[in-house]
Amino acid sequence: MFFTPPIQYHEPVFRPPSEWKSLLIQVTIGCSNNKCTYCDMYRSKVYRERSFEEIDHDLNIAKSHYSRLGLTPEKIFLCDGDALGASQELLLKTLKKINNYFPDVRRIGVYATAENILEKTDEQLEELKANKLSIAYLGLESGDDKVLHMIVKGNTARDMLDSSLKIKKAGWQLSTIAMLGVGGRKYSKQHIENTAKILGESSPTFFSFLTTFSVPGTPYHTMLERGLIQPLTAKECLIEMREILAKANYQKNQRIIFRANHVSNQHPLGGVLPSDLEKILKKLDHWIDQTPEGVYPPKPDRM
Numbered sequence: 001m002f003f004t005p006p007i008q009y010h011e012p013v014f015r016p017p018s019e020w021k022s023l024l025i026q027v028t029i030g031c032s033n034n035k036c037t038y039c040d041m042y043r044s045k046v047y048r049e050r051s052f053e054e055i056d057h058d059l060n061i062a063k064s065h066y067s068r069l070g071l072t073p074e075k076i077f078l079c080d081g082d083a084l085g086a087s088q089e090l091l092l093k094t095l096k097k098i099n100n101y102f103p104d105v106r107r108i109g110v111y112a113t114a115e116n117i118l119e120k121t122d123e124q125l126e127e128l129k130a131n132k133l134s135i136a137y138l139g140l141e142s143g144d145d146k147v148l149h150m151i152v153k154g155n156t157a158r159d160m161l162d163s164s165l166k167i168k169k170a171g172w173q174l175s176t177i178a179m180l181g182v183g184g185r186k187y188s189k190q191h192i193e194n195t196a197k198i199l200g201e202s203s204p205t206f207f208s209f210l211t212t213f214s215v216p217g218t219p220y221h222t223m224l225e226r227g228l229i230q231p232l233t234a235k236e237c238l239i240e241m242r243e244i245l246a247k248a249n250y251q252k253n254q255r256i257i258f259r260a261n262h263v264s265n266q267h268p269l270g271g272v273l274p275s276d277l278e279k280i281l282k283k284l285d286h287w288i289d290q291t292p293e294g295v296y297p298p299k300p301d302r303m
């Protein structure tokens with residue numbers, strides 16, 4: 001059972017689907033990039049690090065809430081969009097307080113950009129890991145530089161690969177998310193080739209897809225309306241997924257937990273890569289075959 005503590009969050013608040021049971025603690029407000037063309041998650045917020053006093057206030061509320069219930073959170077997730085970008089000092093103070101209040105917490109997670117990871121030293125990442133901050137969710141979106149530039153991701157494919165290898169070397173788990181259809185029809189081929197390349201080379205602990213859709217008010221939406229991006233059909237999105245998974249050059253003894261169960265995806269899919277690859281491709285071939293031409297993926301409420 002999960003009980004939300006009465007913390008006054010700075011809304012809106014987002015977390016990865018797998019963190020639905022986690023206690024959410026805002027360390028930063030908004031996103032330090034806040035420019036990705038398709039994303040409206042933090043457009044209403046001005047990025048800032050919170051003071052330790054603000055964070056401590058929320059932790060105190062959470063502590064009394066869980067104590068009253070005789071419970072402890074199993075997992076904690078640090079918000080907002082890229083809380084790993086907060087200063088090392090603030091992160092360590094926060095983690096130490098969390099570990100003091102909730103010594104049985106199993107894992108602490110965070111959203112991270114490639115830049116956040118590259119800005120930390122190996123020692124800093126290891127120090128955070130020693131304080132149970134041990135899973136980073138990285139929005140790769142695409143392994144292709146042209147696509148990353150087009151969506152104003154703020155990092156190159158090289159940054160994505162280097163940061164993935166760096167955080168794994170520090171002992172963290174890495175959950176990487178790629179976007180289907182993000183380059184539109186024009187860049188689909190290179191999006192497939194280069195995303196597959198990063199998937200194989202970075203070997204994340206978890207890998208997932210979401211399907212790109214346009215949110216009104218975003219630059220991506222405007223580009224679609226002006227015909228500057230040709231969106232992929234439902235069938236083409238499935239083909240992108242199939243090709244990325246099939247083309248990745250998996251390393252020996254690799255074990256990547258794969259999920260495509262985001263609300264934006266047409267069919268829930270999962271397994272372990274590369275051991276379940278043949279089964280997954282078979283399912284995708286079936287769905288590709290069943291999906292009519294010219295139909296676009298349905299839009300979920302939010303990304």
Ligand code: SF4
Binds near residue numbers: 032035039153
């Ligand atoms: S996709 Fe991530 S990095 Fe880009 S603006 Fe949104 S929250 Fe920030």
